[in-house]
Amino acid sequence: MRISRAGLLVAIAVLVPIVVELRTVLVHLGVEMSVTETGLLAAAMVGVLLAWAVAPDVRGRKRSNGESE
Amino acid sequence: MKIHTYEKFWLAASMLLIVGFILTITYGTVGIGIAMVDDSADTVDPDNLGDHPKFSDPGVEQVGENEYDVYVRALQFAFIPGDVEVPANSTVTFHVTSSDVIHSYSVVGTNANTMVIPGEVATITVETEEPGEHGIICTEYCGSGHHNMAGKLIIVPEDEFELEEEQ
Amino acid sequence: MSLGANSGTYLDQFPGEAKVIRTAFYSSFIALGIGALMGLLQVFHRLDILRLIPSEDYYSYLTLHAVLLVLTFSIFFLVGVFTWAVTTSLDRGLEDLRYTWGWYGLMAVGTLMAGVAIIGGFFDSIPMSAAVLYTFYAPLQAHPLFYLGLALFIVGSWLAGLDWFRSWWAWRSENPDERIPLPTFMALTTTLFWIISSMGVAISVVVFLLPWSLGLIGQVDALLTRTLFWFFGHAVVYFWLMPAYMLWYVMLPKISGGKLFSDPLARVVFVLFLILSTPTGIHHQYLDPGIAEGFKFIVMVNTMFLLLPSLLTAFTVVASMEHGARQRGGTGYFGWLRALPWRDPVFAGMALAGLMFAAAGFSGMINAGMNINYLVHNTWWIVGHFHLTIGTAVALTFMATTYWFLPQLTNKEIWSKSVGLAQVLLWFVGMTLMSNAMHRSGLVGVPRRTAEPQYSGFDYEVAAGSMAELNMQVAIGGTLLFISTLLFLTVVVMTVWGSKVDTLPANGYAETLSGPEDAPLVLDNLKLWTAIAVVLVVLAYALPLASIIGRRGLFGPGGSPSPQFIDTLVFTGQAIVDSAVGVIR
DSSP, X not given: OOSOHHHHHHHHHHHHXXXXXXXXXXXXXXXXXXXXXXXXXXXHHHHHXXXXXXXXXXXXXXXOOTTOO | OOOOHHHHHXXXXXXXXXXXXXXXXXXXXXXXXXXXOOSOSOOOOGGXXXXXXXXXXXXXXXOSSSEEEEEEEEETTEEESSEEEEESSOEEEEEEEESSSOEEEEETTSXXXXXXXXXXXXXXXXXXXSSEEEEEEOOSOOSTTGGGOEEEEEEEOGGGOOGGGOO | OOXXXXXXXXXXXXXXXXXXHHHHHHHHHHHHHHHHHHHHHHHHHHTTSOOOSOXXXXXXXXXXXXXXXXXXXXXXXXXXXXXXXXXXXXXXXXXXXXXXXXXXXXXXXXXXXXXXXXXXGGOTTSOOOXXXXXXXXXXXXXXXXXXXXXHHHHHHHHHHHHHHHHHHHHHHHHSTTSOOOHHHHHHHHHHHHHHHHHHHHHHIIIIIIHHHHXXXXXXXXXHHHHHHHHHHXXXXXXXXXXXXXHHHHHTHXXXXXXXXXXXXXXXXXXXXXXXXXXXXXXXGGTTOTTSOHHHHHHHHHHHHHTHHHHHHHHHHHHHHHHHHHHHTTOOSTTGXXXXXXXXXXXHHHHHHHHHHHHHHHHHHHHHHSTTTHHHHTTBHHHHHHXXXXXXXXXXXXXXXXHHHHHHHHHSBOOSOHHHHHHHHHHHHHHHHHHHHHHHHHHHTTOBSSOSOOOOSSOOOOOSSSOHHHHHHHHHHHHHHHHHHHHHHHHHHHHHHHSOBOSOOOOSOOOOEEEOGGGSOGGGGOHHHHHHHHHHHHHHXXXXXXXXXXXXXXXXXXXXXXXXXXXXHHHHHHHHHHHHHHXXXX
8 A cells, every 4th residue: 555544535535625626617618517427537536546545656665654554 | 033935935925916816806996897885875764764755665767868776675574676677788776775674685696786784775886788587685684584585686678678667 | 842841641730720621622512512403404494305493493593503603612612722722831720720610600601591592582482582693783683691691701701811811921920031832822812802803792792782682772773783793703703713723833733743834933923813803804894885995995905914824824834744744754745745644533634624724715815805705795605615714624623633632631542533533534525515515506696594595586597517416515515514523522422431541642732843032022022912903903993983873873873762861972972973084084
């Protein structure tokens, strides 16, 4: 894990306002998203975040972080 | 006093932002002419609006070629008149007062919005555009029936507008 | 600043004071529970999901929600926090605990009186009601018990402030050459502007509203009492916010594992709040007839400058967090974020509260813009805004730091840090959904403070999404917030029920990178800053108040059935004011 589990949870929570606001911004750019599409986008973003979190750190740097469980 | 370098940059940027805001608002007031509701109208006696030359019989009146005055009384829980009909592409000045508590006179979704305070006459001038209907509501809590206090602003095409329709 | 010299928890150091603070906190949490329930019922009522009571009674829900959360919950909590701050940083107990219990008692009795008057509104058999909302604009009238309760509550909070001053005076006579410790400095400056600003509401309540509700005077002036309310009404939000700021300054860096970036800047920030909090209140009256445009403009400028201390706070807090993260081994431009103690609900809650406060700052800048304010005034936008400020920046910080304070005050370990973390995250997500939808609804004209925003004559024209989606967002958000409150109260109750341990960290707060030795001495001159604050208040308010009284008299236009001697007084006063205004113009 590149990030602690708690850190991951917080990152997912912070995605919520980003997704909600992104939808409004996109409408002003002429892209309408339904609630379902927004949900799918959010799921995709969480998926990317999870993939990043569990993938090994390519630069191979060790995080000495008291939080990682 | 010791101020770190980054702090100085941040401080300068903050001041720039603040001054920028003040300038845009000043431009809105002076340049575009967005006027505040103010104290230019004389006070009235809220208990004796029946004796007032205008508020005793509120409604729409024509005051210029394309200019109209609308007198409105707000009270618990209605506007008199409730529906206001004015022509498109005209200059409309609302004069609103209250005969009891504090209300508001708000055209929904627009900046035609003012508090209505007993004793004061709130004056707002708007330019009407294309024909259509807008809600008018009281947005200041005025008692248990507050949510029933609403009216309509009906903008009709200029050639269909007749003042005599006002009852 | 020798912290930890006197080791042990706060309870070990100051058992008597710990008991007062605990009691204040519990009072605050009871208000939080009831207030949150009212909030949930309001959401369901407004959206027409569930209407338990007639819409006419909705406004009693609303009054109870507002009074219990913004006055009782916040102020009981913050008197506890400031008492902790003063005693910890001066390293001395309060001068006389009987006096301390006295002001606590006044505040508690005041709350009960106001609460009884409001709850009476739900029952026809009780001839009492106070459905006047938290702003109690005359000529709407509440039962005298409501006004009396508010007055006692405010006097109690003044006496609390005096308590902290007494501690500082005693400490100063023993330490004449030392700088005021930062937490004490923050408590004292906050007390000063609180007393200045609440004079306005005190005069309004004691001189006008209370005698009027008792039938001693026949009428009061709607505009004058409203202006006096807002004299206090904006500064009070900083009264709630300052303890949260203090915790971000003195607690967040410590929890992040580092030090506060700058003591001098922190002092500057609190001095700016002392001098600028009150002369901004008229920005709540941009839409009021009877107040000249020039006065509104001056207040707009003051309000914009009040952004400065908040922007400075944003810098210092983030810089302190980054410093802490790097001390913990964090690296990179953004990589250091990962090294922060997200597992700790105290940290996660405070950091997220700060993040939401940034969003609140942006909507606040829009509210302050006097011409764009006409679009959003009294819409749900405003409700969205202050649920981010008081409802998150303050409330979430208070809840998160409770997970630190409660062990200090009870010597018991937090029941579950995982539940605590879930609680603060749930609050963040719930508030995101609710506040975002409130802001967007407000932009299309959905009003605040109404039982039924569904009107028959027109539809709201939503720019993005639909009204149904926005309502759904509010319903989900409000429900999550209520669940979060229940989780919080559960953690508190379970913690208090637990047994004592002796492995808790010692009481203390963050040290600084740039200490008070870098701050000019003049910053500690409280008399000077108070004098400047008073001058600014006089400049901002003397003319508007004189003009209102000059136009309308002290008791408003209309047949005044007030006693003859008052008429005479008013007539004389008015003549003086008129000539004064004449001279100035």
